[in-house]
Amino acid sequence: MFSAVAKKLFIPLLVLLALSACRNKEPGAVRAASENIPLLPAYGDALLEGSIGEPTVLIPMLAGDSASHQVAGLIFNGLVKYDTDLSIIGDLAESWKISKDGLVITFHLKKGVKWTDGVEFTSDDVMFGYKTIINEKTPTAYAEDYLQVKKAEAPDKYTFRVTYGKPFAPALSTWGDLVVLPKHLLEGKDITKGSFGRGPVGMGPYILKNWIPGQELKLASNHEYFEGRPYIDQYIYRIIPDPATMFLELQTGGLDLMGLTPLQYTKQTETDYFRKNFQKFRYPTFAYTYMGFNLKHPFFQDVRVRRAIAHAIDKQEIVDVVLFGLGKPATGPYVPNTWPYNPNVKKYEYNPGKAKRLLEEAGWKDTNGDGVLEKNGRPFRFTILTNMGNSLRTNTATIIQWRLAKVGIKVDIRTLEWSTFVNQFIDKRRFEAVILGWGIGLDPDQYDIWYSGKTKEKEFNFVSYSNPEVDALLEKGRRTFDLEERKKAYFRMQEILAEDLPYIFLYVPEALPIVQARFKGIKPSPIGIEYNLPKWYVPEPLQRHAMEP
């Protein structure tokens, strides 16, 4: 039963979700359990989130895993952050100015922001963070963007200025939470040693109170948070390595928030109990899964063959079967409905007849009648490699195998342990086709993936794609701050990629978080739901956990 209030509250949300619902009948509805209780924001209660992995270290620049970044994100802030529409807005920076030539960025910092130990945050802290991340001795994976900086200055307490050698469009977004560290606590110390990484001091909405290894991290709200005290008093990050156990914990009230699998989303949570007690969300993740060809391989050098394969695969079928409809067919390397995404590129509808014609044009015919095409006596048979343990990918491979068999291409599937796959096969270019995924940043720069010069071992254009126009567009896209110019460049690049088909872009999966119904104030957006966690609240009558003394 939905109350009128609850219904009204969630109408904008339903519209938003309906937009992404596509062919799926279930519009991903959101339910509220409350009946006639005033839904006023109130302080108190605790949010229990479940995670398979445990954070390793809560210093963002040292961490490589998502669990660490997730928790550290509640403790630290950056100079800038992404808004829900993927534009960049100020976080610790009040404002910033980019010089006309795009080389100098001047940040004006907010005044009066305090670290949770009471010391004021100033430009010295940014300078310290920047110097730490470019320091040779810091074991960080993120130094590259900051090594582009030619000069960094802190002319006064509230101004921080960086000068680049070349205009670098993703530059602004790099001044997030990776580079803000409390200088007064860390100066002269080795940040990899000592207790800071397991007991950090930040200025974000939450403060780490207790970390029990292998079990949980307890965070309490920061009452002095510069954007206002968060409503929820406690955030508890519980580590439960087994997904099935985690789902049982959710059912029994041991968790309030977790990510669901497509199966759990469409089947296991479609009960009265879940409808009454939980709200489900779905939004596209910043990632896509693709089938990449080794473009040096004689089979795939001919673009007609790649196009034929694209016509022989039904992407919507893969989404429906593998993801239970909770995803979208991909048409390029960007997420639908984000600004760099070009919806008007060449699409390859499922059409096996056309696929066969294209293959015939390319010289592939079944001459000996065994159902497999041949050219110069060589049968069209290749292997798709993918990594072990990702059933979405192996299932996708199986469907492709079946579809390609129908047009006379024999496919073998081989799954490999991740490290072996990357080191022995991708890096050494020992593959014919792969099924893999890219997690993409919020900035559209994809220089490393498509630039023709990035084909050396360990580099990421491992399919050996080369197109001078794409190279030029990639350069252009990362050298201008003008959003319209960037958009134009990336739109054109997507058109070319759709023509050239170095990958067959398969699908964009969706994130499927579920949240206990008592939490209100959740506003889904393209960047997810947790971006406004400090604004979530539990109305007083629904509060479940009292703050411990």
Added chain:
Amino acid sequence: MPTYLMKRLVEIVPTLFGITLISFFIIHLAPGKPTDIFTELNPKITPEARERLEKYYGLDKPVPVQYWMWLKRVAKLDFGESFSPDRRPVIQKIWDGKRPLIERRLFVTFMINVLSLIIILAFAIPIGISSATRRNSLYDKVMTTTVFVGFATPSFWLALLLMILFGAHLHWLPISQLKSMNFDSLSLAGKIWDLSKHLVLPIFVSAFTGLAGDSRFMRSSMLEVIGQDYVTVARAKGLSERLVIYRHAFRNALLPIITLIGLSIGGLVGGSVIFENIFGIPGMGQLFYMSVMTRDYPTVMGILTIGAVLTLLGNLLADIGYMLADPRIRTR
């Protein structure tokens, strides 16, 4: 007897050396590196950054050199620092002296395994004896079937079923981990009660699935003893069956169990990767699994070495126990 013991003691050193050597090289043979979490298919990483990271972890040196450095440290009882980005000393991960006992991984695993071993023995010995004395009876067959069902049941599956029944449906027991959210505010008795409730399922699962080995062992050991001449003599003397079994046969049949207990000492700290992961128990098995997945070599080596030392010590203790119990060995 002292020479025998000395011999066993001296043997431990090269055995341990061999174990660490083989482990070290096998771990490094596996593809992948600790830096992979940062560098694999991460477009933000440049070759220079990768080299820098590898140098930072000392991975640029040849494996034998790395082993030598490791060995030098271990000789001083220092397992080094973990390769995970928190860079904590390995020993602190295993046994963090600053935390309450229940939050130390080694203690958690040790406690669970000792409790489960006690339960296994408490059931396995009576089951073994009664099965042996009622050999081939219906009881024996039922027991055999039961323990083998336990042996064959995948522990993760049993664990999930029990969680669904006792946790989700009946709400009698918590689903996972060791403590409730309000643990710190409970009284001592409350803490013990809370902990016990969390431990029921993990210990039951580990005991039930481990019962088969020990009970069958006890049964065959008992059968062997019952067939001996002195048992026949005891019966011929007209002693009651009770006395024959429990005074004469039982004590002798227990001898092999000493070995069994000695051998299980090594297992006490290894932890079970499967049930610790299913129940979300922060023990050694979970740590080991995570370390292997992230190629955290120092932690993996630390756990393997401690496990090896304890296994060897367990063997030694079993030998000593055996010697004390069996005069035939003592004379050697």
